[in-house]
Amino acid sequence: MKIAVLPGDGIGTEIVAEAVKVLNALALPLEMETALVGGVAYDAHGHPLPEATLKLAKEADAVLFGAVGDWKYDKLERQFRPEQAILGLRKNLGLFANFRPAICYEQLVGASSLKPELIAGLDILIIRELTGDIYFGQPRGRRIATDGHFPGAEEAFDTMRYSRPEIERIAHVAFQAAQKRNKRVTSVDKNNVLETSQLWKDVMVEVGQQYPDVELDHMLVDNAAMQLVKAPKKFDVLVTGNMFGDILSDEASMLTGSIGMLPSASLNSSNQGLYEPSHGSAPDIAGKGIANPLATILSAAMMLRFSLNQEAAAQRIEAAVQKVLAQGYRTADIYSEGTQRVSTKEMGDAVLKAL
Amino acid sequence: MKIAVLPGDGIGTEIVAEAVKVLNALALPLEMETALVGGVAYDAHGHPLPEATLKLAKEADAVLFGAVGDWKYDKLERQFRPEQAILGLRKNLGLFANFRPAICYEQLVGASSLKPELIAGLDILIIRELTGDIYFGQPRGRRIATDGHFPGAEEAFDTMRYSRPEIERIAHVAFQAAQKRNKRVTSVDKNNVLETSQLWKDVMVEVGQQYPDVELDHMLVDNAAMQLVKAPKKFDVLVTGNMFGDILSDEASMLTGSIGMLPSASLNSSNQGLYEPSHGSAPDIAGKGIANPLATILSAAMMLRFSLNQEAAAQRIEAAVQKVLAQGYRTADIYSEGTQRVSTKEMGDAVLKAL
Ligand SMILES: CC(C)[C@H](C(=O)O)[C@@H](O)C(=O)O
Ligand SMILES: CC(C)[C@H](C(=O)O)[C@@H](O)C(=O)O
Numbered sequence: 001m002k003i004a005v006l007p008g009d010g011i012g013t014e015i016v017a018e019a020v021k022v023l024n025a026l027a028l029p030l031e032m033e034t035a036l037v038g039g040v041a042y043d044a045h046g047h048p049l050p051e052a053t054l055k056l057a058k059e060a061d062a063v064l065f066g067a068v069g070d071w072k073y074d075k076l077e078r079q080f081r082p083e084q085a086i087l088g089l090r091k092n093l094g095l096f097a098n099f100r101p102a103i104c105y106e107q108l109v110g111a112s113s114l115k116p117e118l119i120a121g122l123d124i125l126i127i128r129e130l131t132g133d134i135y136f137g138q139p140r141g142r143r144i145a146t147d148g149h150f151p152g153a154e155e156a157f158d159t160m161r162y163s164r165p166e167i168e169r170i171a172h173v174a175f176q177a178a179q180k181r182n183k184r185v186t187s188v189d190k191n192n193v194l195e196t197s198q199l200w201k202d203v204m205v206e207v208g209q210q211y212p213d214v215e216l217d218h219m220l221v222d223n224a225a226m227q228l229v230k231a232p233k234k235f236d237v238l239v240t241g242n243m244f245g246d247i248l249s250d251e252a253s254m255l256t257g258s259i260g261m262l263p264s265a266s267l268n269s270s271n272q273g274l275y276e277p278s279h280g281s282a283p284d285i286a287g288k289g290i291a292n293p294l295a296t297i298l299s300a301a302m303m304l305r306f307s308l309n310q311e312a313a314a315q316r317i318e319a320a321v322q323k324v325l326a327q328g329y330r331t332a333d334i335y336s337e338g339t340q341r342v343s344t345k346e347m348g349d350a351v352l353k354a355l
Numbered sequence: 356m357k358i359a360v361l362p363g364d365g366i367g368t369e370i371v372a373e374a375v376k377v378l379n380a381l382a383l384p385l386e387m388e389t390a391l392v393g394g395v396a397y398d399a400h401g402h403p404l405p406e407a408t409l410k411l412a413k414e415a416d417a418v419l420f421g422a423v424g425d426w427k428y429d430k431l432e433r434q435f436r437p438e439q440a441i442l443g444l445r446k447n448l449g450l451f452a453n454f455r456p457a458i459c460y461e462q463l464v465g466a467s468s469l470k471p472e473l474i475a476g477l478d479i480l481i482i483r484e485l486t487g488d489i490y491f492g493q494p495r496g497r498r499i500a501t502d503g504h505f506p507g508a509e510e511a512f513d514t515m516r517y518s519r520p521e522i523e524r525i526a527h528v529a530f531q532a533a534q535k536r537n538k539r540v541t542s543v544d545k546n547n548v549l550e551t552s553q554l555w556k557d558v559m560v561e562v563g564q565q566y567p568d569v570e571l572d573h574m575l576v577d578n579a580a581m582q583l584v585k586a587p588k589k590f591d592v593l594v595t596g597n598m599f600g601d602i603l604s605d606e607a608s609m610l611t612g613s614i615g616m617l618p619s620a621s622l623n624s625s626n627q628g629l630y631e632p633s634h635g636s637a638p639d640i641a642g643k644g645i646a647n648p649l650a651t652i653l654s655a656a657m658m659l660r661f662s663l664n665q666e667a668a669a670q671r672i673e674a675a676v677q678k679v680l681a682q683g684y685r686t687a688d689i690y691s692e693g694t695q696r697v698s699t700k701e702m703g704d705a706v707l708k709a710l
Contacts, residue, residue, distance in 0.1 A: 156554035
């Protein structure tokens with residue numbers, strides 16, 4: 001089983017190191033190879049996703065990804081910016097199904113912005129389509145407008161688009177995920193305005209008929225942004241397109257107060273996947289040894305489950321993380337009075353011990 | 356001064372009646388004419404925005420709007436659905452600048468999902484561009500894909516687009532609004548992915564140079580969705596496009612816990628405007644006489660300020676609303692123990708008395 005390890009920028013190196021330590025302790029036949037990605041890859045090779053890194057990722061069964069991005073690359077032309085690496089990996093590996101659990105850990109309920117009663121016990125799964133929509137839709141660019149409010153003026157444009165099979169495959173992913181959970185899917189779109197959303201909704205309804213055991217409802221994206229704040233626990237599986245999913249999944253993970261704890265998985269149709277924490281590269285705390293490695297360690301668990309077919313090992317890791325939380329270990333981001341503040345490395349060691 | 360009064364559907368009639376009552380009490384030379392809009396207009400005339408209603412709105416100095424929409428119209432073809440009326444009014448009147456204050460009223464801090472310390476004293480202004488973006492961009496429709504992941508498949512598409520002058524004019528609105536507040540503008544886009552956002556950001560920077568007294572920063576939309584949850588008070592004026600503004604303004608207003616209190620204004624370049632509560636038509640409570648009329652009454656105050664140049668009258672209304680809150684009057688949506696629960700009409704009467 002081959003794993004491409006791509007730590008990336010900022011706290012990426014520190015958190016991935018802890019996840020690798022945990023994976024190594026499992027005594028599984030895992031072959032891990034590390035490569036540069038993001039800003040550090042641009043610095044070394046002039047591109048955030050060098051050929052060699054892409055090749056390694058393609059050949060691996062799974063990619064363990066840290067994070068990319070740093071303010072110092074903000075001025076680069078877009079194609080060279082660190083984030084392009086992640087878009088390139090999604091596109092080239094066909095990673096169309098993004099899983100973003102939003103879970104509120106019992107011990108961390110106090111860290112949420114929301115009142116405890118609204119958030120305690122939260123466990124929702126956001127499934128975001130990841131290779132279509134306005135992220136990749138052609139045509140796009142700049143031109144002189146020939147119609148609209150100001151014909152003759154410079155304008156920029158992008159194309160939102162989804163085809164029927166693209167929606168079908170993510171719908172199946174969502175319904176099947178719901179079958180293993182509380183059997184409810186909320187499909188989020190903006191069908192009162194967008195043609196793309198109308199097709200999205202139509203296809204969701206059609207595919208839903210193949211899953212009579214799953215309840216399907218539809219919600220407009222503006223309302224979904226409100227309901228996540230008002231009553232997040234009402235959701236089970238929320239499925240949506242790439243653009244709306246970007247916004248709603250970040251909103252939902254921040255609501256939990258546990259963003260430093262939340263893993264993510266991005267899969268293609270052969271279950272090859274990229275696994276990364278839901279949080280970013282946090283350049284402000286990089287190198288200080290204080291980042292929370294648990295989201296990355298839990299991403300490694302997801303990797304074992306989804307891409308490497310090692311459910312038992314995945315559960316061992318998840319149980320170990322539960323245990324260190326119960327033992328009171330906390331990195332700075334989730335620290336509260338009465339718990340024990342630990343460094344990135346100490347947290348990794350604690351998980352190792354709990355294994 | 357001529358006002359087109361468009362109560363619309365659901366609770367629209369009830370809440371607009373109270374606002375009209377308050378306006379009538381001001382002893383100003385206001386000429387008000389009522390017309391049908393939304394589902395009730397479709398029922399009567401076969402269209403959610405009948406010609407006569409549009410004509411009335413165009414000729415008026417301002418439109419006082421209730422709300423549109425009801426589940427019973429969900430099955431209609433999109434062009435006949437109630438929401439099309441609001442899109443039609445925005446487009447035909449050129450209402451490009453939408454003002455959505457997100458304010459947490461001191462007395463209602465407990466009604467927020469957020470912890471009191473995060474939300475008490477919140478006062479942010481979201482300025483949303485309202486006549487451009489993917490809402491109105493052509494081309495859009497369905498077709499057979501010729502490229503992308505599934506050439507040959509049916510696909511739907513929409514066009515996001517912004518021209519330089521469209522961005523310039525909303526930028527000026529935002530900077531000028533910030534000059535009257537805390538002199539900070541946060542421009543929200545998705546420039547790491549979208550061409551449209553890159554132009555948006557470029558133009559914001561350019562226009563910002565004409566306002567050296569205002570501090571400009573930029574935030575990605577996914578991060579903005581998180582920061583609104585994490586630290587909403589860090590914002591002053593948030594300016595963004597039509598699509599992102601739809602999502603973020605709803606998220607922000609729900610965060611306050613006071614959505615039944617939040618007015619909105621949509622202006623064109625001659626300060627003609629449409630004024631409506633930020634909440635919707637709430638068909639579930641329509642006809643029960645329990646809806647909160649304060650957002651509509653406060654929208655009428657915004658109308659007096661922005662379109663009718665009656666600042667003193669606007670302030671009288673706002674002071675009266677503050678007073679009834681201080682007196683402890685509460686409609687059901689904002690009721691809490693120890694306050695006095697009142698009906699829609701009683702709340703209107705209380706404001707009238709406080710005037
Ligand atoms: C870095 C950026 C392009 C990316 C996205 O928008 O998809 C990120 O926000 C994410 O959600 O993984
Ligand atoms: C009804 C709908 C078309 C509208 C919008 O999306 O703009 C509404 O959500 C709003 O924000 O006023």
